[in-house]
Amino acid sequence: MLVTVALTAGCSAPSKKAPAPTTEKPLLTVTPEANLNPAQQSVFGSQAGMTTANLKYGVTISYPVDWRKEEKDVKVLRDYGRNVINIANFYSPDIRSDRAAAAAPNPDKSRYTTLSVDVDPVATADFERYFNLATLAVGNKYENIDITKRNVVLRISITNAFPAGYKSYELDFDTGNMRGKYIFTNVDGTIYIFAFRNPSPYSKEIEDIYKSIIIEPESE
Numbered sequence: 318m319l320v321t322v323a324l325t326a327g328c329s330a331p332s333k334k335a336p337a338p339t340t341e342k343p344l345l346t347v348t349p350e351a352n353l354n355p356a357q358q359s360v361f362g363s364q365a366g367m368t369t370a371n372l373k374y375g376v377t378i379s380y381p382v383d384w385r386k387e388e389k390d391v392k393v394l395r396d397y398g399r400n401v402i403n404i405a406n407f408y409s410p411d412i413r414s415d416r417a418a419a420a421a422p423n424p425d426k427s428r429y430t431t432l433s434v435d436v437d438p439v440a441t442a443d444f445e446r447y448f449n450l451a452t453l454a455v456g457n458k459y460e461n462i463d464i465t466k467r468n469v470v471l472r473i474s475i476t477n478a479f480p481a482g483y484k485s486y487e488l489d490f491d492t493g494n495m496r497g498k499y500i501f502t503n504v505d506g507t508i509y510i511f512a513f514r515n516p517s518p519y520s521k522e523i524e525d526i527y528k529s530i531i532i533e534p535e536s537e
Contacts, residue, residue, distance in 0.1 A: 367525065373404045374436045376509065379529035381522050383410050393435075397499065398454025401435040401510060407526075412518045420517035425496040427515040432526065440506040447508060448486045448501055455499075459492040466490075466498075473502045473509075474532040483532060498523065504532050 367379045370386055380386065385408040393403045409430040417423070441447045456462055466489035472482030485502040498513040509532060516523045 375533040375535045377531040380407050380526050396458045397451035399437055401437045403435050405434040407432040409519050416518040423517050424491050425515040430519040431514045433512045435510040437508040444503040452488055461493050463491045473530050
């Protein structure tokens with residue numbers, strides 16, 4: 318299966334293509350920048366019904382008070398092809414029938430929405446190549462996959478002190494029975510991954526969650 322990602326930046330020149338991997342499939346092409354959605358450029362403010370967690374690796378995140386938090390510190394192999402450190406997981410309440418109906422059509426029939434927060438312990442010097450390979454790994458992992466969003470550049474960890482935020486790529490996809498929204502954030506070569514599963518029934522809450530994220534890397 319061939320998947321192509323194209324992130325554009327107005328009239329900017331195409332980015333340099335990453336070297337071909339050992340497999341026969343070509344890498345995806347990603348341009349260095351894209352025009353940002355203005356909604357992603359505002360600083361997240363306090364939201365009613367939200368609480369805040371201070372996690373390891375310098376992550377602060379707000380989430381709905383009725384979600385369950387599970388803090389972890391374990392190494393796991395993810396479907397995007399990386400061995401990462403899972404630092405936390407969040408679980409929504411059971412999805413009500415009205416939320417499920419509003420999210421339709423949705424191939425994911427999971428009882429709840431989840432968020433996994435991961436950190437890759439291996440630094441990268443080429444974020445575009447990292448995202449290319451992660452996207453290819455997801456495509457190879459699942460049968461009948463449909464990449465529904467592949468041209469979204471976000472800025473995560475926007476604050477008054479750091480208005481530019483950290484460059485992030487969003488990957489949205491459907492499989493036969495699962496829906497994913499994965500956000501890859503580059504913090505000076507360290508990649509943080511915020512992986513939402515079955516995001517549609519709690520789409521507004523998810524938007525509030527990822528806009529709330531603040532990353533302040535711990536000093537060594």
